[in-house]
Amino acid sequence: MALELPDLVIHQILQFLPTKSAVRLSFLSKQWEGVWSSAPIIDFDEGGEDGNNNxxxxxxxxxxxxxxxLEFLVEKEKEKQGLEKxxxxxxxxxxxDASIxxxxxxxxxxxxxxxxxxxxRVSKSQWDHWSGMKNYNNLSPMELINAKSAARIKNYYYFSRTALANAKSLTTLNLGSVRIKNISFKECSTSTCLLPSLKSMSLKKVHFDKEALFYLIRECSCIEYLSIISCSFKDGEFRVSSSSLKSLQVEHCDSFAIQVDDAVNLESLTIVSDIGPPQLPNFHSIILKDCFNxxxxxICAPQVKVFDLDGCHDVKGTIDAPLLDSITFKGYLSSKLSLKAPNLSMTRIVLFDKWDSEAATFNSRPWNHFTTLSNFLEEFGSSKxxxxxxSDFKALMFPKNFRKTLSSPIFPSLKKLYFSVKNPPRKMNKELSDSLYWMAPDVLFIKNLPWRIRHRPL
Known part of the structure; x- marks a missing residue:
């Protein structure tokens, strides 16, 4: 005969047990039956290998x-407590299983x-193998990627606006192997945010309908951490805009473009991509705008061709992109980038730093500004x-004695230089022209100056 215990003691015991163990204990007696359903943590893990057919x-x-x-919740309505997890x-x-x-x-x-x-995770018995499609060789790359995704996610559980309508208390959301519908305001008569308390979201093997990710994040007015791993997108594009987001991780996703806009509080960003199948569109571009903080x-992206970083004050990081063709940087010299891009063709750099002649040699350290500038520019040295x-042409007038300290030019492969400045010198400035040709001795021409450089420095 099972030991009779006060209900409070039983509740305390079950709170410290895994859900499966608590369920087994419920068979001890009527007193224990269903008590576990009111626990603050409910953990249902089916177990077994991925997609087993049992x-x-x-x-x-x-x-x-x-x-x-669910039956116990109805029976013990008065005993229901708040749910932590x-x-x-x-x-x-x-x-x-969608209904339950x-x-x-x-x-x-x-x-x-x-x-x-x-x-x-979908049972293997429900998989439709996309490789069995007829005439898939006749599909365009975009049709092929959509066909593959459609076959894989056909039986996924579908998260819609209705499914999340009452998730007001949710602070952490982890989703795997589901599908998320576009939940834009157009589809709803109310403009109330679905996830007003959400701070952290992790998504793995999730498929997004067109623009579903963009509108989902818009619903999260307080989100700070976002992790997206091995996810796919109907239109192949990843786009996020969030003023509250602080950390973003994107790894191994089925996307050929990533764009992050107006992430003014974003502090940490990781992007890792794979080398995709040759018949599918390559991961082409990464665009970051207004990521001031x-x-x-x-970034480790073997196939990316275009990278734009617009609006950074003091970012530190690495960009490993061996096929990168074009890069744009708009920010300040306090930023430090380690760039691995041997095939770089076009570089655009906009420096917002104001010229300060005293700061350039501050604290008895000669050429302080010029050392920082040359170290920064050298990372883009492979560019053609x-x-x-x-902001001021004097910022590029490297002193002659400083130029002697560097054994090799900053841009050894450069052929074209487009030079823009707020206050260009109206007359020939030999010190400036010497500096420009010292930076790139093989440059064929320098454009956007009000006067022409007629000679190369000796």
């Missing part, structure tokens, strides 16, 4: 655990859940063409 075991998991949990990991998800997943989400939101962890940047803007 469907009978899966059906028992749904019937004996998930369905019983709800976790549901399925490894054999069937399209027929929706009910579990709804009940979690009713209990004011703070952390939601959902992973619904960016401090840490790490340079479009350079500075």
């Amino acid at each position: 469907l009978s075991q899966h059906k028992r998991f749904v019937k004996n655990i998930l369905s019983r949990y 709800f976790k549901l990991h399925m490894t054999r998800y069937l399209s027929g 997943v929706t009910k579990l989400l709804s009940s979690s939101f009713e209990r004011g859940v703070k952390e939601l962890d959902i992973s619904l 960016l401090k840490c940047l790490h 063409t340079l479009d350079l803007y500075v």
Whole structure:
């Protein structure tokens, strides 16, 4: 005969046990039955290998655990407590499970859940192998990527605006192997944000409808951390705009363009991409605009061709992009970039620093400004063409004694230099022309000066 304990003691015991263990204890007696359903942490992990075809075991998991949990919630309505965390990991998800997943989400939101962890890996019995399609060789690259994604996510659980309508208390959201619909305001009569308390979101193997990611992040007015791993996008484009975001991680996603706009508080950004199949569009561009507070940047993108970084004060980071063809930097010399881009063709640099002749030799350190400038520019030394803007032409007038300290030119491969400045000298300035040709001795011409350089310095 099972030991009779006060209800409070039973609640305390079950709070410290994993959900599976608590469920087993519920068979001890009627007193223990269903008490676990009111615990502040609910963890349903189906277990087993990814996509295993043991469907009978899966059906028992749904019937004996998930369905019983919902029944207990109804029976013990008065005993329901707030929910700190709800976790549901399925490894054999069937399209027929959508109804119970929706009910579990709804009940979690009713209990004011703070952390939601959902992973619904589709059963192999429901996979439609895209490789079995007929005439796929006749598809365009964009049609091919859409066909592959459509076959893979056909049976994914579909997160819509309705599914998240009551997620007001949610602070942490982890989603895996699901599909997210475009939840723009156009589809709803109310403009109330869906996820007003959300601080952290991690997405893995999630498929986004067109512009779904953009509008999802717009719903998160307080989001600070965003991780997106191995996700896919219907239109192949990744676009995010958020003024609250502080950390962004994007790795191994099926996308050929990444754009981050108006992330004025973003401090850390990591982008890692794979080398995609030859028949699919390459990962082409990374565009970052108005990321004024960016401090840490790490990019490893073997196939990216275009990179734009617009509006940075003192970013530190590495860019490993062996096929990079064009790069744009708009910011300040306090930034320090380590650039691995041997095939760089075009570089555009806009420096917002104001010229200060005293700061250039501050604290008895001769050529302080020029050392910083030359070290910064050397990272772009492989470029064939340079479009350079500075606020004052004196900022580029490297002193003759300083030029002697460097054994090699800053731009040894440069052929074209487009030089822009607010206050260009109206007359021939030999010191400036000597500096420009010292930077790039093989340059064929220098454009945008009001006078022509007629000779190369000796």
